[in-house]
Amino acid sequence: MKPSIPQGTRDFSPAEVRRRQYIFNTLRIIFELYGFQPLETPSMENLTTLTGKYGEEGDRLIFKILNNGLHEKKDADKDKLNSEWNNILSKPYSTPVVTERALRYDLTIPFARYVVMHQNELAFPFRRYQMQPVWRADRPQKGRYREFWQCDVDMVGSTSLINEAELLCIYQSAFQKLKVPVTIKVNSRKLLAALAELCGMPEKMVDITIAMDKLDKIGWVGVANELKERGISDDGIWQIERVINVKGTNQEKLVAYSDIMQHSAVGMEGINELSKTLAYFGNLEPGIGNLDGKSNIVVDISLARGLNYYTGVIVEVVCSSEAVKMGSIGGGGRYDDLTGLFGLKGLSGVGVSFGIDRIYDVMEELNVFPEQLVEGTKAIILNFGGDNETYALQILQQLRAANIAAEIYPDAAKFDKQMKYANKRGIAYVLLPGDEEREKNMVSVKNFVTGEQKMVPVEEAITLLRV
RNA sequence: GAGAUUGUAGCUCAGUUGGUUAGAGCAUCAGAUUGUGGUUCUGAGGGUCGCGGGUUCGACCCCCGUCAGUCUCCCCA
Numbered sequence: 013m014k015p016s017i018p019q020g021t022r023d024f025s026p027a028e029v030r031r032r033q034y035i036f037n038t039l040r041i042i043f044e045l046y047g048f049q050p051l052e053t054p055s056m057e058n059l060t061t062l063t064g065k066y067g068e069e070g071d072r073l074i075f076k077i078l079n080n081g082l083h084e085k086k087d088a089d090k091d092k093l094n095s096e097w098n099n100i101l102s103k104p105y106s107t108p109v110v111t112e113r114a115l116r117y118d119l120t121i122p123f124a125r126y127v128v129m130h131q132n133e134l135a136f137p138f139r140r141y142q143m144q145p146v147w148r149a150d151r152p153q154k155g156r157y158r159e160f161w162q163c164d165v166d167m168v169g170s171t172s173l174i175n176e177a178e179l180l181c182i183y184q185s186a187f188q189k190l191k192v193p194v195t196i197k198v199n200s201r202k203l204l205a206a207l208a209e210l211c212g213m214p215e216k217m218v219d220i221t222i223a224m225d226k227l228d229k230i231g232w233v234g235v236a237n238e239l240k241e242r243g244i245s246d247d248g249i250w251q252i253e254r255v256i257n258v259k260g261t262n263q264e265k266l267v268a269y270s271d272i273m274q275h276s277a278v279g280m281e282g283i284n285e286l287s288k289t290l291a292y293f294g295n296l297e298p299g300i301g302n303l304d305g306k307s308n309i310v311v312d313i314s315l316a317r318g319l320n321y322y323t324g325v326i327v328e329v330v331c332s333s334e335a336v337k338m339g340s341i342g343g344g345g346r347y348d349d350l351t352g353l354f355g356l357k358g359l360s361g362v363g364v365s366f367g368i369d370r371i372y373d374v375m376e377e378l379n380v381f382p383e384q385l386v387e388g389t390k391a392i393i394l395n396f397g398g399d400n401e402t403y404a405l406q407i408l409q410q411l412r413a414a415n416i417a418a419e420i421y422p423d424a425a426k427f428d429k430q431m432k433y434a435n436k437r438g439i440a441y442v443l444l445p446g447d448e449e450r451e452k453n454m455v456s457v458k459n460f461v462t463g464e465q466k467m468v469p470v471e472e473a474i475t476l477l478r479v
Numbered sequence: 480g481a482g483a484u485u486g487u488a489g490c491u492c493a494g495u496u497g498g499u500u501a502g503a504g505c506a507u508c509a510g511a512u513u514g515u516g517g518u519u520c521u522g523a524g525g526g527u528c529g530c531g532g533g534u535u536c537g538a539c540c541c542c543c544g545u546c547a548g549u550c551u552c553c554c555c556a
Contacts, residue, residue: 069554
């Protein structure tokens with residue numbers, strides 16, 4: 013049989029894992045610096061925990077797990093199973109009778125579930141970060157996988173906009189550290205709601221936002237067409253155009269919006285929140301987060317996050333390098349009542365997510381991974397068999413005791429085969445314990461980069477390799 | 480869910496209007512070289528041409544179906 017892996021999944025080679033771990037470690041250090049604590053949740057959740065949280069499209073993309081032991085059901089249950097099966101075949105539908113569990117779709121909903129389940133143990137505001145894979149039954153394409161990793165930072169139990177500002181700081185310092193130039197777009201769901209009001213169609217907010225979100229991609233004409241198709245009136249489209257045409261600094265934009273939206277309570281609230289967030293951010297900003305004196309935080313009213321649980325400030329990160337074509341590499345926002353879905357009312361949260369796989373792809377394209385990530389084996393001991401092998405093992409033991417990553421070629425294979433192996437592995441030093449070396453209680457150390465070789469006592473070899 | 484495109488050796492790919500036994504590079508193994516790698520040289524192994532059907536004297540090539548990968552739209556990280 014021909015080996016293969018499921019569509020949209022990948023193997024990670026040793027070099028790739030090292031580079032991915034570099035990203036994880038960089039983020040982890042920042043998250044910890046900001047006082048967040050690690051959390052992990054199961055790969056699978058009860059299906060009912062996930063459904064209805066990600067919108068209609070999202071529900072379709074949840075990977076469901078077929079229940080086990082269906083053939084063992086009693087006859088009455090089998091009748092139920094048959095009728096439910098017909099439902100599944102005729103429409104988008106799921107039922108615990110067939111699929112009780114599903115793979116996690118993101119990290120936010122499982123987090124909310126966790127908070128509700130453990131509310132009595134937690135100190136609020138609760139801050140956590142989480143780095144785990146998620147699964148989506150999407151059609152894979154460039155930058156889109158069926159299994160991919162997210163790194164989420166969230167806090168619940170506080171409505172302070174300091175939280176929003178801190179998350180912006182985390183984004184800024186993380187991408188600065190990773191050497192990825194980014195634009196961090198911010199907007200507010202409340203501005204979008206106000207815009208829908210302005211159009212006289214508050215119920216069309218989702219349609220409006222989906223269309224506007226494509227502004228970068230298809231331009232204003234394309235957006236206007238889509239708005240029309242989605243049933244927005246000409247007057248509404250004109251209102252939207254007016255808002256989109258607002259240019260200038262973040263401050264200037266907010267002033268202009270407050271002029272346009274002065275009669276909308278929710279709009280003014282959104283503007284107020286955005287300007288407060290930016291003011292807090294100004295106090296916290298972790299350094300030069302910009303290249304040309306301009307901040308890389310940009311108020312962008314066309315930004316619309318897909319997930320429908322966001323209620324306040326929303327944020328999205330895109331790579332600002334012209335050379336890279338990639339969608340968003342991170343996003344997040346404020347959700348006022350996420351835990352309410354699980355019965356815990358009045359707990360507000362805000363969080364952002366890093367799309368690790370896309371960040372990896374972008375860093376690869378920009379060629380910004382550090383050259384020397386983690387050294388693997390530092391020295392390999394060649395195997396000359398017999399007494400020399402025993403001698404080699406003694407040296408190996410001493411190297412490891414001295415905390416030097418070392419290995420032995422396990423077979424007494426032909427010399428040049430062992431050398432070629434060391435070369436292919438890119439190991440820095442080769443140790444040769446042969447007859448002569450053993451008799452003198454020494455070892456030959458060959459620097460595989462320079463080709464230089466000398467015979468020294470074992471202790472000296474250890475000192476040499478420790479450097 | 481809709482569309483485009485690709486499928487030939489372990490990998491990357493050639494393959495003439497449809498014509499004997501399907502090729503190359505890399506990789507692997509063996510040898511030149513039983514204690515000196517990266518560069519050479521010689522040789523060897525390795526293919527149901529994704530799968531099934533059809534057209535034809537004859538199909539890797541043309542037609543139909545099917546499966547898989549990649550990409551685009553939708554949507555999203």
